[in-house]
Amino acid sequence: MSGALQVGSVPERLAHNRYALDEDESHIVVDQDVVRSTGCAGVIARCCPAHVYTELPDGGLGVEYAACLECGTCLAVAPEGALSWHYPRGGFGVSFREG
Amino acid sequence: MSEPDFDVAVVGAGPAGCVTAYLLAQQGHSVVLVERGEAPGAKNLSGGVLYGRVLEQVFPDFAAAAPVERRVVRNAVTFLTSTGAVGVDLTSDRLDGNAYTVLRARFDAWLAERCEEAGVFLMPGVRVDRLLTSPSGAVTGLVAGDDELSARVVVAADGVNSFLARGLGLRPKPAQNQLAVGVKAVVSLPRETIDDRFGLVGDEGAALAMVGEATGGIGGGGFLYTNATSLSVGVVLRLDDLAASGASASDVFDRYCEHPAVQRYLRGGEVLEYGSHLVAEGGLGMLGTVATDGLVVVGDAAGLTINSGLTVRGMDLAIGSAIAAAGGIGDALDAGDTSAAGLAGYRERLMAGFVGKDLTTYAKAPAFLERPRMYRDYGPVLEDVMVRAFDLDTTPRKHLASVAWDALRTSPVGMLDLASDLWAGVRAL
Numbered sequence: 001m002s003g004a005l006q007v008g009s010v011p012e013r014l015a016h017n018r019y020a021l022d023e024d025e026s027h028i029v030v031d032q033d034v035v036r037s038t039g040c041a042g043v044i045a046r047c048c049p050a051h052v053y054t055e056l057p058d059g060g061l062g063v064e065y066a067a068c069l070e071c072g073t074c075l076a077v078a079p080e081g082a083l084s085w086h087y088p089r090g091g092f093g094v095s096f097r098e099g
Numbered sequence: 100m101s102e103p104d105f106d107v108a109v110v111g112a113g114p115a116g117c118v119t120a121y122l123l124a125q126q127g128h129s130v131v132l133v134e135r136g137e138a139p140g141a142k143n144l145s146g147g148v149l150y151g152r153v154l155e156q157v158f159p160d161f162a163a164a165a166p167v168e169r170r171v172v173r174n175a176v177t178f179l180t181s182t183g184a185v186g187v188d189l190t191s192d193r194l195d196g197n198a199y200t201v202l203r204a205r206f207d208a209w210l211a212e213r214c215e216e217a218g219v220f221l222m223p224g225v226r227v228d229r230l231l232t233s234p235s236g237a238v239t240g241l242v243a244g245d246d247e248l249s250a251r252v253v254v255a256a257d258g259v260n261s262f263l264a265r266g267l268g269l270r271p272k273p274a275q276n277q278l279a280v281g282v283k284a285v286v287s288l289p290r291e292t293i294d295d296r297f298g299l300v301g302d303e304g305a306a307l308a309m310v311g312e313a314t315g316g317i318g319g320g321g322f323l324y325t326n327a328t329s330l331s332v333g334v335v336l337r338l339d340d341l342a343a344s345g346a347s348a349s350d351v352f353d354r355y356c357e358h359p360a361v362q363r364y365l366r367g368g369e370v371l372e373y374g375s376h377l378v379a380e381g382g383l384g385m386l387g388t389v390a391t392d393g394l395v396v397v398g399d400a401a402g403l404t405i406n407s408g409l410t411v412r413g414m415d416l417a418i419g420s421a422i423a424a425a426g427g428i429g430d431a432l433d434a435g436d437t438s439a440a441g442l443a444g445y446r447e448r449l450m451a452g453f454v455g456k457d458l459t460t461y462a463k464a465p466a467f468l469e470r471p472r473m474y475r476d477y478g479p480v481l482e483d484v485m486v487r488a489f490d491l492d493t494t495p496r497k498h499l500a501s502v503a504w505d506a507l508r509t510s511p512v513g514m515l516d517l518a519s520d521l522w523a524g525v526r527a528l
Contacts, residue, residue: 007352007356007370010373013368014372016372018373023523045344047280047342048173048350049282049352050391070142071375071377073278073280076272076275087135087262090135090225094141094143095137095138095141095142096142096374098372099143099202099204
């Protein structure tokens with residue numbers, strides 16, 4: 001019981017979660033033109049607790065949808081039209097065992 | 100027109116959806132409960148404190164029968180600073196039965212089981228894509244993949260993002276100051292270790308709330324709740340302030356867990372799960388249209404949350420709205436009128452009950468809680484006052500009022516700021 005709690009990196013933390021990955025369909029679609037023209041890649045990347053997003057060197061937005069915790073924060077901070085985000089298909093995505 | 104498949108179709112098996120479905124099934128109506136998770140609870144996450152009195156109205160013995168974690172007998176609110184922590188710590192037998200910590204994957208599954216017992220048809224693993232509407236715009240059912248399902252009334256219990264309510268235009272996209280992101284980990288620890296660290300016995304539990312340095316000064320706060328054999332630890336960050344801060348949500352979470360005042364409880368634990376959830380913080384100002392032709396909106400989907408500064412509430416309001424909705428829908432079905440007018444009893448019941456009254460009482464709380472001094476300045480001032488009071492460094496003592504005056508004078512808080520905040524706080528909270 002001694003020693004600090006190692007919360008670990010975000011990927012290490014996410015590795016404890018249970019996911020059913022939808023191989024056929026991403027539930028996140030980015031309009032890179034809107035992202036670049038509004039300069040929103042950085043704020044979306046920072047606000048996502050799961051690090052789903054990365055700001056690309058050209059100002060675009062990279063997406064790793066498999067890590068998504070399905071909270072909707074990205075959609076809330078994204079300018080209109082930058083993201084098309086909906087829930088994964090039924091039964092797919094994160095499955096909380098604690099919640 | 101052919102008979103609908105069900106009297107009522109409920110979308111979302113959280114507390115709001117489950118209680119609505121359960122009560123309507125008990126009234127004898129045919130009810131389907133559609134849930135996108137592979138099992139009820141699989142998509143559901145909250146900090147973890149359920150103010151349970153309202154649930155006793157539905158399940159009088161839930162505290163004994165349901166998988167609750169611990170009975171909260173200790174509530175603490177603490178300002179964290181870079182050098183310490185100062186706050187109020189209440190332990191009282193009189194809190195017995197007031198609140199319970201829960202883990203939603205288990206708790207919501209229990210609620211859904213009660214629904215099935217009552218005759219609700221549960222459809223897990225099904226995402227509702229959109230609503231079916233009549234030419235006049237009345238909601239007549241829902242679409243999930245290739246399947247259509249018709250109902251006299253659809254209940255949108257689909258959570259804070261409510262694509263259903265938003266798709267119908269019942270709620271605009273919330274402003275960023277009306278939303279916060281909750282970032283949470285569940286950390287396993289032996290039961291005895293938790294008891295010792297929090298000063299608890301048996302099924303007693305603690306709910307600690309922390310502000311200030313807890314979030315690096317970002318509007319919101321941190322929490323630390325005891326489960327039976329784990330802790331729920333996390334931060335809630337107002338989106339406008341998080342976006343403006345330039346900080347990343349996960350870094351704020353990391354720093355909170357590493358703060359000595361939090362780390363002392365967590366040390367030696369192991370992360371079991373990491374999750375996040377969007378929180379509606381707008382209170383009454385976010386409550387949109389809750390009933391339209393053939394549809395009602397309940398719980399988070401209706402924006403029903405209250406942050407009073409001391410208590411952060413969602414599940415109890417969800418359950419309260421479910422009870423009001425089941426009453427209003429029952430009346431509408433009995434009268435054979437499920438139009439907006441026929442369903443108007445829901446809003447009346449909602450606003451006449453504790454949910455509407457509390458939303459009204461705390462209508463000014465969201466604006467008050469946006470004042471930045473709450474998160475940046477008051478923690479250090481309070482710490483300064485208390486340190487000056489306790490630190491007997493052989494300099495001559497001063498009366499406490501003088502100590503407080505000195506602490507305030509040397510802080511960035513002006514007297515006008517303090518007076519303004521106090522006055523607004525008294526009126527808002």
